[in-house]
Amino acid sequence: MVRSIEFRVVVPQLEFVVGRPLENLEILTRAIKKMESEVTTLVVFPELALVGYYTRDAIYYMEDEVELALEKLEELVMSMDKLFIGIGHPEYTEDAIYNSYTIFGPKGRMGTWRKMHLPTFTMFEEGLYYRPAEHVEPPIAIGNLKVGVAICYDAFFPEIPRILRLKGAEILLVPSAAPIQSRALWKNILPARAIENGVYVVYSNHVGYKDAYFFFGESRIIDPLGNVVVQAKFGEEDTVEAQIRRPSIYKANVRWRPTLRDLKRRVLKQLSEL
């Protein structure tokens, strides 16, 4: 039987400012300082939170501020105890920008995931600005749980969470920047990803208007059977949290709906041959 260690997940649903990383650093710092706890705590901020997501061409003018803000965030998290934060940010490399997500812990940067599927349709222009990830980064261990990240639209492709699950992820973070037009889709997608993989899903969304697009919030934590454990408010700032216990993941996977046990690896082989 698995040990039950307390593990707290917090999703602060905050309004970030478009194109102003240093203002967002202040917002993040205020939120993070409130999070310190006796219990191992993972704080999940949304996709590209550091730049307010809807930057368009402004993305080309904020590299220095983004780098500085990330350094400051890392220092802040390292100065605290038992605290882990996940934050979405542009990752500037020599020849491209990625839509990335980094988890910081007491020992600094623990892992960075890059988004692979970049929505480039209707209001979305990510394909203009970012390079898609080449591969899926494996999950990392926080406490006795393994955490993987599928950034927003990546969660629409079951293969991405599946790879993370098969590499051991028990908690799937889905940082997102979803306008209201995507609301109904997320309602269906998120429990499906939880059930088919037997994982907790932590969905963290932006809130409020960015230019003329409304981001609907409703950040939520979903258990491995697809139940919404807790959900933040629609369209306004709110913070939600839940305790995640390893035995509930274990039971869901072993007894109640053992999708992972029953998954036939030959299906994956067949898929890879298509």
Added chain:
Amino acid sequence: MAGIQDIRKKLEGIDLELTKRLIIEFIKDYFRKSKAKRAILGLSGGVDSATTLALVVSALGSERVHVLILPVKGVTPEADLSDARSLVRKFGVSYSELELNSILDSYGDLMKDILSDKVTRGNLTARIRMSILYAYANYMGGLVVGTSDKSELLIGYYTKYGDGGADLLPIGDLYKTQVRMLAEHLGIPKHIARKPSSPALWQGQTAESELGISYEVIDVILYGFVELGMSKSELYGLEGISKNSIDAILRRVSLSEHKRVFPRIPKIQRGPTVGLDWRFPVWFGL
């Protein structure tokens, strides 16, 4: 394939309470970020401006809204004028009523022949209204809130830089049919919510007689084309709507594209060109 009834059902299936909230939040957000003090709004007594007024008052409070009623004596229907005045009272907003005849007469002295054309004169009237709205906006530290709806924007049924000249268009993503529904939802009197649409730029002008097709039909065509992505041949297959009507509406959409974009600029530089490949969000702070 969707029939007329299916399309109408979707068109009318809009969540009015959610729509109201999204528009109110938008107005609040825009005024907060722009730090504008007042909303300046031209009120005709028609459904679009009445609905916009209700939304702006809900978002900002009546004390931050100033209404302009800008009739042309002999052209503006008396019924519209009295509806506009009663709306101002209903929402408890300050207002100024300015008759435009003397301005139009002055323009007429300068260019008599040109303004004998009713369309030219009508468009000029719309642009005079715009210039007055902006004068008030400048003076009061305000933004001009436009009242165009999606049906009008798509078929180009408005005056470029006239009623089309505004800082924000709160109901610009709602079809006329939906605006009428929202109007009733917001408590706008039924006779205003259901009033036949008219720019009232000359005597007896109504939208439907000028367009030759009712908004009921226009909205089905536009909704099918824009929201459901129906092709021309799929639209032709709709029973009860003539091919001519569909062609006429789609032609209007296409011919009015110039009204929906920034004035075209021939691209010279490699860097982004305004209105073409220049892409920045509003509220980006360098």
